[in-house]
Amino acid sequence: MRILIRTPDRDIAIEGGMLVEPSGDFDIRFDFDRGHVRPGLINAHDHLHRNHYGRLGEPPYPDAYAWARDVQLRYKELIARRHARPRREALLAGAWKNLFAGVTTVVHHDRWEADFERDFPLRVARIATVDSLGTAPDFVVPAAAPRFCTHLAEGVSAAAKQEVDTLDRMGMLSPRLIAVHGVGMDRDAIARFRASGAALVWCPTSNLFLLGRTAPRALLEGVDVLLGSDSLLSGDGDLLDEMRVARSLGFLSDERLTDAVGATAARRLGLAAPSLDPGAAADIIVLTKPPLEARAEDVVLVIVDGIPRVARLDLVPALGTLAIAGRIRRRAGISRWTAAWAADSTPATPPRGEKTLSTMGIFQ
Numbered sequence: 001m002r003i004l005i006r007t008p009d010r011d012i013a014i015e016g017g018m019l020v021e022p023s024g025d026f027d028i029r030f031d032f033d034r035g036h037v038r039p040g041l042i043n044a045h046d047h048l049h050r051n052h053y054g055r056l057g058e059p060p061y062p063d064a065y066a067w068a069r070d071v072q073l074r075y076k077e078l079i080a081r082r083h084a085r086p087r088r089e090a091l092l093a094g095a096w097k098n099l100f101a102g103v104t105t106v107v108h109h110d111r112w113e114a115d116f117e118r119d120f121p122l123r124v125a126r127i128a129t130v131d132s133l134g135t136a137p138d139f140v141v142p143a144a145a146p147r148f149c150t151h152l153a154e155g156v157s158a159a160a161k162q163e164v165d166t167l168d169r170m171g172m173l174s175p176r177l178i179a180v181h182g183v184g185m186d187r188d189a190i191a192r193f194r195a196s197g198a199a200l201v202w203c204p205t206s207n208l209f210l211l212g213r214t215a216p217r218a219l220l221e222g223v224d225v226l227l228g229s230d231s232l233l234s235g236d237g238d239l240l241d242e243m244r245v246a247r248s249l250g251f252l253s254d255e256r257l258t259d260a261v262g263a264t265a266a267r268r269l270g271l272a273a274p275s276l277d278p279g280a281a282a283d284i285i286v287l288t289k290p291p292l293e294a295r296a297e298d299v300v301l302v303i304v305d306g307i308p309r310v311a312r313l314d315l316v317p318a319l320g321t322l323a324i325a326g327r328i329r330r331r332a333g334i335s336r337w338t339a340a341w342a343a344d345s346t347p348a349t350p351p352r353g354e355k356t357l358s359t360m361g362i363f364q
Contacts, residue, residue, distance in 0.1 A: 001014075001015070001016075001027050001028065001306070001322075002014065002020075002024070002025065002026045002027050002028075003015075003026060003028045003029070003030070003282075003303070004026040004028070004029045004030070005032070005037060005286065005301070006029070006030065006031045006032065007032045007034075007035045007036065008032070008033070008034060008035070009035075009036055009037050010037065010276065012037055012276060012284060013026070014282040014303065014306050015306070016306060017281065017282050017305045017306035017307075018278075018279065018281065018282055018306065019275075019277065019279065019280045019281075019282050019284075020278050021278050027320065028308070028320060028322065029318060030286070030301060030315060030318055032286060034288060035286045035287060035288050035300065036286065036287045036288075036289070036290060037276065037285070037286050038274075038276070038284075038291065039262065039274030039275060039276060039280075039283060039284065039285075040102060040103065040104025040105065040283040040284060040285050040302065040304065041101070041102050041103045041104065041105075041261045041262070041291070042103070042104075042105045042106075042125075042261050042265040042266060042269070042274070043105070043106040043107065043227075043228055043229055043239045043261070044107050044178070044201045044226035044228045044260075044261075044265050044268075044269065045107055045149070045201045045226075045228025045229065046094060046098065046106050046107065046228060046229055046230065047094070047108065047109055047110055047230070047231040047233070048090075048091045048093075048094030048098075048108050048110075048124075049087065049091050049093075049110065049113075050094070050231035050232070050233050051090075051094040051097050051231050051232045051233075052082060052085060052090055052094075052232075053079065053231075053232070053233050054232065055209065055232060055233065055234065055236070056075050056078075056079075056234075057070060057071050057074075057209075057234070058070070058074070059209055059210050059211070059212065060210065060211055060212035061155070061210055061211060062155055062156055062157035062160075063134075063155020063156065063157040063160040063184070063211075064132070064151065064155055064160075064181075064210060065134050065155070065157075065159070065160075067210050071233075087113075087115070088115050091113060091115055091116075092121075094106075094108075095120065095121055096121075096329060097229075098122055098229075098238065098239065099122055099302050099304075099309050099310050099338075100296045100302075100310060100331050100332075100334060101229075101238035101239050101240045101241075101296050101299060102239075102240065102285040102291075102294070102299045102302055103122070103238070103239050104122065104123055104283035104285065104302065104303075104304045105122070105125055105271065106122055106125065107124075107125050107127050107129075107149060107201075107269065108124050108129075109129045109149060109151075109180065110129065112126065121304065121309050121338075122304065122309075123304060123305070125269050125270075125271060127149055127269060127270075128141055128147070128149070129149045129150065130148065130149070131150070131151060132150060132152070132154070132163075133150070133163045133166055133167065134159065134163075137166075141172065141176070145176070146176060146270060147176050147177075147178055148176060148177065148178065149179075149180060149201070150177070150179060150180065151179075151180045151181055152167065152181060152182055153179075153181060153183055153184035153185050153189070154180070154181040154182075154183060154184070154207075154210075154211075155183060155184050155210075156183065156184050156213070157184070160183070160184040161184040161185070161186060161189070164185055164189035164192060164193055165192075168192055173192065173193065173196045173198060174198065175196065175197035175198060176198075177196070177198035178198070178199045178200075178226070178268055178269070179193070179198055179199070179200050179201065180200075180201040180203065181202075181206075181207060182200050182216075182219055183211055183214060183215055183216075185216060185219055187218075190216060190219045190222070194222040194223055198223065199224040199226060199264075199268045200215065200219065200220070200223050200224070200225055200226070201225075201226045201227070201228045202214070202215055202220060202225050202227055202246065202260070203227075203228045203229065203235060203242065204242065204246050204249060205229075205237065205241065205245050206229075206230035206234040206235040208236075209234050209235075209236060210234050214249070220251045220252060221251070221252075224264050224267075225252060225256060225264065226264060226265045226269070227239065227242055227243060227246060227257070227260040227261050227265070228242070229242050239261060240291070240294050240295055240296060240298075240299075241295070243257060243291065243292055244292065244293070244295075246260075247292050258291060258292065261291070262274045281305065282303055282304075282305060282306035283303065283304055283305065284301075284302075284303045285299060285302050286300050286301040287300065288300060296331075296332060296334055297334050300312040301315060307339060308339060310336050310338050310339075311336060311337045311338075312337075313328070313335060313337055315337070316337050319337070323337065325339070325340050326338055326339050
């Protein structure tokens with residue numbers, strides 16, 4: 001299948017999951033009078049199977065551990081009902097949240113799921129993850145793993161604040177580390193974290209909801225920053241919402257925020273650099289507004305691995321016979337044509353005998 005996308009920015013051609021020169025004949029053609037074409041966004045932190053619970057809690061909390069204990073008691077019955085949702089459906093709920101927002105690659109901060117290798121509409125970066133020091137104090141990351149992610153200093157309690165020191169004593173504070181949150185770091189911890197070469201995933205809306213504050217500006221100014229949406233248990237919307245909130249805080253330049261969901265994220269996660277040049281992977285989105293100003297309603301086309309996954313309804317005729325194999329989905333008041341997946345509602349069997357290091361065990 002050959003696809004041509006024409007926008008005022010530039011012409012993009014796709015064949016076999018790769019970008020190619022925009023010449024020759026095409027099976028599908030999209031012509032946009034206005035719009036911005038760019039590589040798909042990279043979401044460096046989500047829990048795909050937790051996006052259907054809704055935001056839970058009565059914040060602020062001293063740390064994520066207190067929040068987890070509280071919601072597991074306060075919302076026990078609600079959690080049990082929603083936990084009963086078939087696993088694949090839960091994972092796909094998170095996938096479509098991301099795809100509607102122009103995300104084509106995500107880090108799933110939980111165990112690897114077989115579904116990610118079975119007709120899944122979103123790229124999932126395979127990164128070693130550990131929940132946190134509070135739930136896995138003796139964790140060991142294989143020496144061969146080039147990088148690993150863990151929640152770190154997610155809170156302002158004494159326990160959260162000392163986690164950088166603990167990780168340092170374990171010899172795990174290094175360029176391999178991609179830490180998530182970092183809210184409770186004090187001046188000494190920030191200095192050591194910055195000197196270590198570690199990177200930080202910033203999730204401001206989740207932090208502000210749970211803790212009433214987010215990562216210190218001094219920390220963000222001195223390290224490689226990636227951006228994550230977190231799940232809707234604590235995050236407020238999708239990655240585009242996260243980008244706008246991050247921008248409103250004024251901690252980072254527009255260039256660094258754009259790179260936090262693009263070039264910087266790809267480099268730190270070991271992914272190919274985002275590109276619109278021939279030879280790059282065909283993970284492409286079209287927006288009607290610049291990314292830092294856009295909302296999900298401004299995402300008009302999402303292509304992952306050369307396959308249209310999400311399209312505004314007026315683009316359906318251009319899809320030709322491919323349109324018949326799709327379905328209309330509605331999310332957060334937005335309707336889009338989406339690629340149909342034969343196993344959309346097929347329950348997935350969670351891996352047996354696998355231990356999950358998580359403070360959110362009831363959500364697993």
